[in-house]
Amino acid sequence: MDNSAAHSINIEQCKKITATAIESVDAFSDKQIILSYSAGRIVVAGNGMKIVGFSKTGGSFSATGEIISVRYIGKGMGLKGKLFK
Numbered sequence: 001m002d003n004s005a006a007h008s009i010n011i012e013q014c015k016k017i018t019a020t021a022i023e024s025v026d027a028f029s030d031k032q033i034i035l036s037y038s039a040g041r042i043v044v045a046g047n048g049m050k051i052v053g054f055s056k057t058g059g060s061f062s063a064t065g066e067i068i069s070v071r072y073i074g075k076g077m078g079l080k081g082k083l084f085k
Contacts, residue, residue, distance in 0.1 A: 006020070006021060007038070008020050008021070009042070009070065011067055011070070014066060015067065016064050017044060017061075017064075017070070019035065019042070019061045020061075022035050022036070022042075022054070022060070022061040023035075023036045024036045024056065025054055028049070030047065030050070031045065031046065031047065032045050032046075032049070033049055039074060040072060041073045042070060042071070042072055043071045044063065044069075046066045046067045046068045046069075047065060047068070048064075048065040049065035049066075049067075050064050050065055052064055
C-alpha cells in the first residue's frame, strides 16, 4: 500500500462522510458513490446521497445522506481481478 498520502474516512452519525487522499469520484447516484484512492476504490452505499464537496488537487471529499455501508475494494480486486488472476 502506498503510504505517500495518508488516507482517512470519518462518518458522523451515519449522515455525513468526509475522506482525504481521494483521487477521483468515479460514479455517483443518490444510492451509491464510488471513489478512487491510491490503493483502490471505496464504495459508499446509502439513500439520498449528495456530494457536498470534492477537491481533486487537495484530495478532500464530503457527502451527506443516510450512509448504510462503506466498502473498500483493492486494486485488481474487482470482477476482472478475480477472473484473471
